[in-house]
Amino acid sequence: MRSIAENTTTNILKEQFIPDHVFIYVAKGALRIFDGDTNYIFKSGDAFLARKNRLAKYELLEDKDPFEPILFCFDEPFLKEFQAKHPYKKSGSKTNKALINIEKSVFLTSFIKSVKPYYKDVMELDADFEDLKYEELVIILLKQQPELIDLLFDFAPQQKINLEAYMNKNYTFNVNLERFSILTGRSLSAFKRDFKTIFNETPNRWLVKKRLEEAHLLISKKKQKPSDIYLDLGFESLSHFSVAFKKLFGITPKELR
Structure with a gap:
């Protein structure tokens, strides 16, 4: 049970x-x-x-x-x-x-x-x-x-927390927006509204861009392999990661290496 x-x-x-x-x-x-x-x-x-x-x-x-x-x-x-x-x-x-x-x-x-x-x-x-x-x-x-x-024995509901700090810490976690809203103590509509105010971007677009920028750094500066990092950065498949990477940077992750 x-x-x-x-x-x-x-x-x-x-x-x-x-x-x-x-x-x-x-x-x-x-x-x-x-x-x-x-x-x-x-x-x-x-x-x-x-x-x-x-x-x-x-x-x-x-x-x-x-x-x-x-x-x-x-x-x-x-x-x-x-x-x-x-x-x-x-x-x-x-x-x-x-x-x-x-x-x-x-x-x-x-x-x-x-x-x-x-x-x-x-x-x-x-x-x-x-x-x-x-x-x-x-x-x-x-x-x-x-x-x-x-x-x-702490049964208090999730309190509203600092959205900017939380997202900058947890952007690599591949969970949906509703889950992020709960974890930051907001309704989904309030989460989207506060997110837009803070980041001047929609949550989905910001998350993808933030993950890809981190990937670019790991591949270009730390010489990590795309196949070793895509899951840790919140992408569900290597192919999805590669397509999104090329769309943002104009080259594939392999070409960057």
């Missing part, structure tokens, strides 16, 4: 927008995650919490074992119900990080071992044990990292 699954058959995983907090334990394999600022590497035995309403890019890394995660998705109804049963006091600690490392502990190690028998499929818990195991995990997380109380 709350568990989520990822397609792990390819080394490149597209951008993900996660509307709920997600606990991820890397049982096998390794992955890289880019949150717009920082690259994180997680290997077998590592655990982290992916914060809700954030963007991230995931890439599976070469490893002797295929990637195998254990995931728990904490949706708002569950967390509100949990809070009503377990009224933890807020810690007053705040973080703006999209990914929070979860410390290794005896409690967490024992929990991971205990939960494996209850998985029906790769990412699906037996319904009879789901609520119990979800509550157990949250109790463990809050016991060893009390600062997570403020994060998990």
Whole structure:
């Protein structure tokens, strides 16, 4: 019901927008995650919490074992119900990080071992044990990292944020305008209106141009290959990237190299 699954058959995983907090334990394999600022590497035995309403890019890394995660998705109804049963006091600690490392502990190690028998499929818990195991995990997380109380039980709606700064940081994420509007605390119409005022351009045109200008810099100055950068810059295919690049600059990415 709350568990989520990822397609792990390819080394490149597209951008993900996660509307709920997600606990991820890397049982096998390794992955890289880019949150717009920082690259994180997680290997077998590592655990982290992916914060809700954030963007991230995931890439599976070469490893002797295929990637195998254990995931728990904490949706708002569950967390509100949990809070009503377990009224933890807020810690007053705040973080703006999209990914929070979860410390290794005896409690967490024992929990991971205990939960494996209850998985029906790769990412699906037996319904009879789901609520119990979800509550157990949250109790463990809050016991060893009390600062997570403020994060998990913050149910306030997304606040309106600085649109210019946000877009200049996250323009490489290939998500639709409606998602960008939600993440910046605006309706879609308000997002488009504010965007036009700030950038004097429509969002779609600005995004393509901004990505292509970055591509031009990476290819001409840093000698990177078009095939190595088009996905990271938010293009869905190499051919689409090449056509758009030539339309703006008059030459193909290969000709620039």
